[in-house]
Amino acid sequence: MIRKTSAEDPAKQQQHLEQAKEKDKEKEKQVIPQKGATITCITKEEKDKKEDSRKKPKKNEEVAKKKTLTDRKIKMFEVKGAVANERKKSDEKEKQKSPEGRRRRERKKSKMRREKLRDGMAVRSEAFSWKVISRLGSGGFGDVYRVRKEKNKESKEEVMDYAMKTEMVMGEKRLLRLKIEVMVLEAIREQLKEDRRTHFVELIDKGKTDTYKA
């Protein structure tokens, strides 16, 4: 088929010109990536998200972050403290279980329960009246007082001080030892041979009030 060239047809020439112009315009619109660069297509939502993430955290947010951190630390300490306390408690329980620990506790309890005699007060037995001068000391199961025998005005007896050991009347029976001590001293007093009494204190008197044995 034989056709006319555009050079020969002015209408077609005009049409070609317009087409060329449109092509140029489209080329201008296109972005030509530089070597090594990449072009990605993102939506507006994604763009906003990216910008938000780039933004520095606000002060309040930082404070909240710090707070949660310290809270966590405090919780950790609390847990550690609780574990330590548990260990302490179990150790104490173990101590309490051992006979030595039990004895120590009983002694401590009995010491706490013990009422003390006041200086100057009188303790009466069946035979005598004793005036408390001062406390000499305390043992595991009783207190020892310096006492003076109260005597009649007419009596010409020499003033002498004695040691009086006391024990509470109330209390656990196995903790009451004074009775046994008295029995031993009475047995020793009966000894006829003097050398058998050498290392023991002499038992002078014994008695009992509502609160004490002495």
Ligand SMILES: Nc1ncnc2c1ncn2[C@@H]1O[C@H](COP(=O)(O)OP(=O)(O)OP(=O)(O)O)[C@@H](O)[C@H]1O
């Ligand atoms: N005859 C005494 N003269 C002076 N002080 C005394 C006399 N007897 C006891 N004491 C004092 O009183 C303290 C307690 O005496 P105690 O006899 O109760 O002691 P303990 O034998 O250790 O106690 P426990 O018999 O109750 O276990 C003594 O440590 C001592 O200081």
